[in-house]
Each structure stands twice: as structure tokens, then as C-alpha cells.
Amino acid sequence: MTRMTTPLAPGAPAPDFTLPSAPGQTVSLRELRGRPVILAFYPADWSPVCGDQMALYNEILPEFKRYGAELLGISVDGVWCHKAFAEHRKLQFSLLADFEPKGAVARAYGVYRDGEGIAERALFVIDGDRTIRWSYVSPIDVNPGADGILRALDKLEPGPGSGAR
């Protein structure tokens, strides 16, 4: 399996996107300007490792919020699939549907697996000026945890509205 692209590296501007977050709703990266954003690309709803990864992030969400950070999960699944998955796992953050054109945002970030039609298990931490500050691609079957995300958030300049550290 050849990866056709490489993930965007720290220092690169984060490509803007607008994706459905729920039936009839969208989220745009530019709307979140001024706050750190965590993008968690993952291969698919319902697969066991992803479920654990999203369940883990759900548990750690209060910690992300202390940094004023917004967590967005992204996969190529459609909004109704995301809705059922999020309800089943009681997820308290948005899952974005990179569904049409399929995988376009994953491609823009260099984390689309062409042969399989899914996103890598990839993490990006983006600062309030929409610059990528940290990126990481995990082996697809290994849940990367949250330690790298928290270390990257630690290194961001504390901005207005971010939690005191």
C-alpha cells in the first residue's frame, strides 16, 4: 500500500474546509479562528480501534477544553452514519463527514489512503492563526492516544480565552 501524499507538516497553513457536522449543519475551519483546533482523521466509524480512540477523546474532552481547543473527528463516513455512531458512543464532540467529494479534506492534509478510500489515522494540532503546529500519522491499527496532542497544546502560546495552565 503506497501512500500517495505526505501529511502536512508543522508550519504549513491549515487548509480551510467546510464539512457537514450533522444533517443540515456544517463546520468551517475559518469559523474557529482564534482557537486551537485538533483534527483527528480516522479510517471509519464503528471499527473497533476508532471506537476506542473516539471514546478516549470523549473522556479527555474536558482537558482539551482547558486549552480552549476544539476537537473535530473526520472520516469519509456520511452524516447519518456519524450521527448513529456518535449517539451510540455518546460522543460530545463533532464528527465531520468528508464524504463528498470523498476524502477531499483528507487529501488536502495529505492523509488519504488512495487504494482503500479511507483517511489515515492522523492527528493535527492547529493554532488560532490556522497554522499547523503538530501532525502525526499513527499506524492505521494503532490508536495514537492523546499524549502527543496535549504536548502540542502545551507548546502553543496561551491565547485569550484559553484555559490557564
Place this chain on the structure above:
Amino acid sequence: MSPKGETGLLALPVGERDHTQGPGGNAPVTLVEYGDFECPHCRQAYPIVKEVRSRVGPRLRFVFRHFPLTQIHPHAQHAAEAAEAAGAQGAFWQMHDRLFERQFALEDENLIEYAVELGLDGDRVAGELAAHTHKARVREDFMSGVRSGVNGTPTFFINGARHDQSWAVDSLTAAVERAVAVET
């Protein structure tokens, strides 16, 4: 690119605060489990860890830290606090074992009943659960796990590095034995 070195390293070294089984700090290998008493996978891992300990013997020190996934396991937080409450009376491991063996019944009244069965002061356990006496300790374990790259339950660390392979008894034993070989 290996994930090791970038993620998955034990952030809080094993120390006096920890509940340990086996030899003290001079053991060549320390196995740390981050677990949740309501997690079915941790229930499966419970006899496996016992078996690994029995196979590896005194070269292995075992540490259990709490990682309750409270959004999906509504009883996990109180179960963890009950284990700490038992620990305050010198019976952490007895309660740890009891909770996994009775994972199907983890209501508060069950937790107190187990304490009494273990010969502990049940009223004291009940009082400490109600007062959340051990909540901060459980949270400290949890956050140390988050900072270490715990990625679900159970997550094991062998001499400080996350074990990303299977924790079936043979592969976990082999991984521990490899660490013994490196250290001795």
C-alpha cells in the same frame, strides 16, 4: 517511522504512590496496567496478568493504575474509588481481584458488600465513596495515563514503553521476557 519515542511513553514513573505486586524497585521489569474495573477487556486481561506473573516470577513487578472510561462505564469511577478505599485499609489488591471477579455487580451497595466480605470497615468505605475521598487520586492516575498515551483499556507499559502488540498470555509473556533479557 516508529511511534515509539514520540508517543506512548510512561509519563509518571512508578513510585511510592503506586499499588505494586511482586518485588520492589529492584525488579528488572515493571509491567504497568491502566485499567477500568467495568471494562470487559480488562476483565479478560485479569487472569492473563496473573498467569504472566506466575510464569515470569520474581523478576516482574506489576502495577495497576486507574483509567475509568466513565462515559461508557457508569460504575467505573466508583469502583476505582472503592479499590482505593480498600487500599486505605491495606486491601487494594484483594478489592482489585474482587471487582474483576464480580464485574457484573458494581453498584455502590455491591462495592460496600465486597469490602465487608474482605473483612474491611464497610462504613468507612461507604463514607469515603460518598465524600469522594479518593476521587483526586483516581483522576491523577487517569491523567498520568492520558499523558503517557494510554489508548484504551487495558493499556500496558513494559519498562515505560507502551505495549502495542497483543496482550494474549503468550505474547505478553514474551514481551516481558524480552525486557528481562535486555535488563539482565
